[in-house]
Amino acid sequence: MIQKMLDKPWGVTDELRRLIVLPYIRLLFAANGIAWGCGWRVFGAPIIQRHRRSVILLGDRLDLRSWPSSNPLAPNHPVVLATRTASAIIRIGQDCGLTGATVVAASSVELGDRVLVGANAVIVDTDFHPLSPAERRADLSAARTSPIRIDDDVFIGMYSLILKGVHIGAGSVVGAGSVVSRAVPPGVVVAGNPARIVRQVC
Numbered sequence: 001m002i003q004k005m006l007d008k009p010w011g012v013t014d015e016l017r018r019l020i021v022l023p024y025i026r027l028l029f030a031a032n033g034i035a036w037g038c039g040w041r042v043f044g045a046p047i048i049q050r051h052r053r054s055v056i057l058l059g060d061r062l063d064l065r066s067w068p069s070s071n072p073l074a075p076n077h078p079v080v081l082a083t084r085t086a087s088a089i090i091r092i093g094q095d096c097g098l099t100g101a102t103v104v105a106a107s108s109v110e111l112g113d114r115v116l117v118g119a120n121a122v123i124v125d126t127d128f129h130p131l132s133p134a135e136r137r138a139d140l141s142a143a144r145t146s147p148i149r150i151d152d153d154v155f156i157g158m159y160s161l162i163l164k165g166v167h168i169g170a171g172s173v174v175g176a177g178s179v180v181s182r183a184v185p186p187g188v189v190v191a192g193n194p195a196r197i198v199r200q201v202c
């Protein structure tokens with residue numbers, strides 16, 4: 001334990017900061033109507049924009065990293081959790097970790113257990129705006145939305161984009177910087193833009 005602290009002194013600093021701001025962070029979640037789970041480790045305040053009639057449910061032992069110093073990939077913004085409609089749902093299972101990740105649900109975004117979301121990845125179930133100019137002029141917010149489901153043990157690489165309607169099967173891996181716009185079966189590695197299967201997970 002002591003050796004670990006001597007080897008990685010920045011971890012000690014971050015842990016102290018985490019404990020100092022813990023009351024504020026707990027207040028932030030409470031003010032947003034999000035129940036605090038067991039064993040959470042929250043490094044820095046996330047950005048939370050919860051539609052007051054929507055649901056955000058976060059599982060136990062969640063690890064959220066928003067401070068740049070909280071991860072060597074130095075997230076370039078805090079974790080974002082945003083629900084945009086009364087019926088929107090964000091549900092994150094147990095033992096998940098997100099670093100500077102953005103999760104936006106107009107419909108639903110569900111992560112299973114032990115899902116890891118790498119630095120600055122974005123998971124968004126809506127296009128935000130309609131595609132045709134006429135529809136945009138009529139209603140800028142009338143975007144297409146489609147639920148996202150990310151199954152247990154998925155690992156999403158840094159700077160990836162997960163777009164509307166995507167289902168990622170259990171144990172699959174999304175390569176860094178990928179754009180995932182189609183379903184991913186379980187147990188594979190996908191990469192690229194648009195993401196394609198590059199191999200099986202060993």
Ligand SMILES: CC(C)(COP(=O)(O)OP(=O)(O)OC[C@H]1O[C@@H](n2cnc3c(N)ncnc32)[C@H](O)[C@@H]1OP(=O)(O)O)[C@@H](O)C(=O)NCCC(=O)NCCS
Nearest residue numbers: 126127128129131144163164165179180181182193194195
């Ligand atoms: C571009 C976009 C609007 C297209 O949506 P769509 O018409 O529903 O497109 P589809 O999901 O049917 O995909 C059509 C094809 O384009 C590919 N594709 C879709 N979006 C892509 C993207 N962003 N990058 C690369 N390929 C993409 C799909 O894989 C599919 O190819 P395939 O049939 O060979 O698999 C949408 O995918 C997107 O990028 N949405 C995010 C918009 C955004 O940034 N909003 C925030 C603005 S504030």
